[in-house]
Amino acid sequence: MKYTQADEELETLIELNGQRYWIKNHWIKIDVRQVEKNEHRPHGIHYSLTLHDRNNTRILGFDNAHIIKKKGRISRKYSGRIVTWDHVHKQQKVEHYLFSSASQLLQDFWDAVNEIIDR
Numbered sequence: 001m002k003y004t005q006a007d008e009e010l011e012t013l014i015e016l017n018g019q020r021y022w023i024k025n026h027w028i029k030i031d032v033r034q035v036e037k038n039e040h041r042p043h044g045i046h047y048s049l050t051l052h053d054r055n056n057t058r059i060l061g062f063d064n065a066h067i068i069k070k071k072g073r074i075s076r077k078y079s080g081r082i083v084t085w086d087h088v089h090k091q092q093k094v095e096h097y098l099f100s101s102a103s104q105l106l107q108d109f110w111d112a113v114n115e116i117i118d119r
Contacts, residue, residue: 009102
């Protein structure tokens, strides 16, 4: 079996499982585990990367722990629905996240963390 850069990136991400970091009155939690690839997790990982304030409130989270559905007009209940597992929590707002690679996930997460902390 050929070992690719994508495989190495996933291994690096999985090795971060269980890590906790404190940074400027915030803390970061990284939970990642390998799972069977399927239609919901084609990259073969279950992940949750979160940023919490000093009161333990999650203010940012990248994860694929549950499904989200794109909201549409009630009269068009079934047309144009997009179902995704990868998403971003920005306080109470949940948005679709396009998972392209493990390294891009880490980059996007740390960019968002730095933006919040630098405010």
